[in-house]
Amino acid sequence: MLSMFKDSLGIDMFQQRTATFFPWFHRVITPGLLLAFAAFGLPAHAGPQAPDAFMQQLSNELMEVVRKDPAVKSADMQKLVNLVDIRVLPNVNFQRMTASAVGPAWRKATPEQQKRLQEEFKMLLVRSYAGALSQTKDSYTIVVKSFKGSAEDNEVVVRSEIRGGNEPIPLDYRLEKNPDAPGGWMIYNFNILGVWLVDNYRTQFSQEINAKGVDGLIATLAERNKSNSRK
Amino acid sequence: MPRLTSILRLWLATLLLALVGCASTSGANPLDPFEATNRKIDAFNERVDQAVLKPVAKSYQDYTPNLLQSTVKNFFGNLRDMWSVVNNGLQLKPKETVETGARVVVNSIIGLYGLIDVGTPFGLQRHTADFGQTLGYWGMPSGPYVVLPLLGPSTARDTAALLVDRHGDPWGQINPVDSRNLGTALRLVDKRAQFLGMDDRLNEVALDKYSFVRDAYLQKRRAEVRRGPPSDLDELDEKNNDIDNKSKPNTQ
Numbered sequence: 271m272l273s274m275f276k277d278s279l280g281i282d283m284f285q286q287r288t289a290t291f292f293p294w295f296h297r298v299i300t301p302g303l304l305l306a307f308a309a310f311g312l313p314a315h316a317g318p319q320a321p322d323a324f325m326q327q328l329s330n331e332l333m334e335v336v337r338k339d340p341a342v343k344s345a346d347m348q349k350l351v352n353l354v355d356i357r358v359l360p361n362v363n364f365q366r367m368t369a370s371a372v373g374p375a376w377r378k379a380t381p382e383q384q385k386r387l388q389e390e391f392k393m394l395l396v397r398s399y400a401g402a403l404s405q406t407k408d409s410y411t412i413v414v415k416s417f418k419g420s421a422e423d424n425e426v427v428v429r430s431e432i433r434g435g436n437e438p439i440p441l442d443y444r445l446e447k448n449p450d451a452p453g454g455w456m457i458y459n460f461n462i463l464g465v466w467l468v469d470n471y472r473t474q475f476s477q478e479i480n481a482k483g484v485d486g487l488i489a490t491l492a493e494r495n496k497s498n499s500r501k
Numbered sequence: 502m503p504r505l506t507s508i509l510r511l512w513l514a515t516l517l518l519a520l521v522g523c524a525s526t527s528g529a530n531p532l533d534p535f536e537a538t539n540r541k542i543d544a545f546n547e548r549v550d551q552a553v554l555k556p557v558a559k560s561y562q563d564y565t566p567n568l569l570q571s572t573v574k575n576f577f578g579n580l581r582d583m584w585s586v587v588n589n590g591l592q593l594k595p596k597e598t599v600e601t602g603a604r605v606v607v608n609s610i611i612g613l614y615g616l617i618d619v620g621t622p623f624g625l626q627r628h629t630a631d632f633g634q635t636l637g638y639w640g641m642p643s644g645p646y647v648v649l650p651l652l653g654p655s656t657a658r659d660t661a662a663l664l665v666d667r668h669g670d671p672w673g674q675i676n677p678v679d680s681r682n683l684g685t686a687l688r689l690v691d692k693r694a695q696f697l698g699m700d701d702r703l704n705e706v707a708l709d710k711y712s713f714v715r716d717a718y719l720q721k722r723r724a725e726v727r728r729g730p731p732s733d734l735d736e737l738d739e740k741n742n743d744i745d746n747k748s749k750p751n752t753q
Contacts, residue, residue: 398706405698436578436621437629440724464724465717473530473716474708490708498705 321445322417324453325428329412332357336406343404347499350400358399363446363456364392370459371471372487375479383484390491395467397498410434412441423447439463530712532646532719539648543711546653550693555700558693570691572616577672577688579608579615581629584669588630592638597628630725632666633659637726646715654718 319327335357336342341349368388369376376384411433419426424447432439444459459468478487533539562570582605589597604620604627612619620627636658637643644657655663667673672688675681707713 394706398702401702401705433626436618437627440728461720461724463721464728465720470713470716470720473712477709477712494705494708 319454320417320421321419321426321428321455322414324455325417325430325443325445326412326414328361328453329414329430333406333410333412336403336410337408342406345401345404347397347400350404351396354396354400354403359392359396360452361455361457363448363458364388366446366456366458367391367468371468372475372479372484373472375476375484379484383488386488387484387491390488390495391471393495394491394498397495407434530646530715532643533715534645535647539646539715540711542648542650543714546648546651549651550700554689554693555697558690558697561690562694562697570694571618573687573691574695575608575612575618576615577691578618578627579605579612580671582608582627583671584666585628585630587669588632588635589628591635592630594628594630597630600625601628631659631662632669633662633722634725636662637722643719643722643726646719654714656719656722659722 335353339353341353365384365388368384368391371391372379372387376387379387412430413433414428414430417426417428426445428443428445430441430443432441440461440463442461443457445455446458447454448456459466461467475487478490482490530536582601586598586602586605589601604625605615607620607623607625608615608618611617633656641658643659647655647657647660649655649660652663672681672684675684703710703713
């Protein structure tokens with residue numbers, strides 16, 4: 271495991287140096303090396319996978335589905351939501367995401383309120399995530415660049431990029447180690463273009479909680495989900 | 502220079518509006534002391550968008566040939582890339598400068614003045630950079646959040662930087678003025694057309710669109726400013742880590 275981590279560091283330094291002088295070489299070599307690295311990480315069933323290898327594998331699988339599954343192209347919302355449910359959600363710690371977005375009020379909420387918050391927030395996000403998936407182009411690839419921390423850490427940040435458009439789009443994840451998760455890691459926050467999702471919901475939720483309390487927030491979310499599903 | 506003065510006037514007007522707003526708000530978010538005024542300008546922008554810009558962009562997308570649309574997008578994208586090269590250079594980012602620079606050269610020459618994007622298939626990606634980002638890179642704080650009339654989300658720093666951005670934009674040198682204005686309008690419509698559908702999604706996911714856009718804008722700008730050597734990223738991520746964080750994440 272330790273030697274694998276060193277490998278990834280070596281690749282990083284190599285990339286940076288070559289990329290400066292010869293950007294095209296970098297484009298070809300990066301996915302190649304990363305694929306090789308991901309493949310190297312695959313048989314690691316005994317212990318948890320390296321977080322970057324895990325995210326690369328998950329991203330590749332998802333992009334494969336986007337390219338091949340007719341449900342994605344049909345933009346059938348129910349099918350898309352099912353897809354996200356099966357493919358993505360087992361790797362997401364939704365309770366932590368919700369707790370973090372709700373903030374201090376989470377601890378004062380009853381278990382029933384917490385459950386409802388989680389359900390409604392999940393529905394809100396899954397729907398918009400599914401909508402975004404249906405607009406993903408076939409030419410896009412997700413390339414995991416690096417991760418912050420070591421494979422021994424319980425929490426790491428994995429950086430990746432969506433390529434295939436004319437500008438690379440940064441996409442980062444926060445992962446926590448979880449032996450019960452399918453890949454050994456759970457996502458608990460992510461960002462696109464530097465915008466962390468959970469952080470962006472904090473103000474949204476606190477405004478609502480300050481005005482109408484936790485039950486008010488639940489009602490607002492439920493109402494929003496209802497009106498979204500009518501569209 | 503009538504162009505520059507009109508922008509300067511706009512900017513001063515915004516500052517003035519912002520100061521007026523200062524007196525009337527409680528300042529719930531430390532980065533948005535002018536929230537009341539900002540919300541008013543935002544509502545105004547929204548109305549203009551719904552009444553004029555969005556319908557025009559929608560017709561543009563639906564009724565003009567795709568080839569024309571991509572040509573327009575490529576041409577203005579190439580102009581923007583030129584200014585990005587300068588700013589990447591000012592931020593001492595060799596990879597971004599060289600890659601975007603090579604892109605401009607290839608697109609301007611082989612791509613016929615940037616009408617065809619030859620760079621992207623060659624693997625030359627653009628790295629957008631503007632002067633506000635350059636100022637931030639060298640340590641200038643963003644200052645308060647400002648919503649500009651017609652132009653939308655910005656900060657005090659980015660608004661000031663707009664003056665330089667406009668000056669560094671090759672399209673600003675085009676004469677006669679009529680052609681320049683026509684081009685600027687087309688550019689605006691093209692830009693808006695690229696974001697069609699996004700505001701519907703925003704209305705779905707945001708409970709309060711104004712603060713959702715504000716927080717996202719500030720987060721995005723902060724990330725753009727600090728995107729550089731990985732060591733910088735790590736330090737700031739540590740601060741921004743959200744585990745059981747009771748305080749507001751929006752601290753500069």
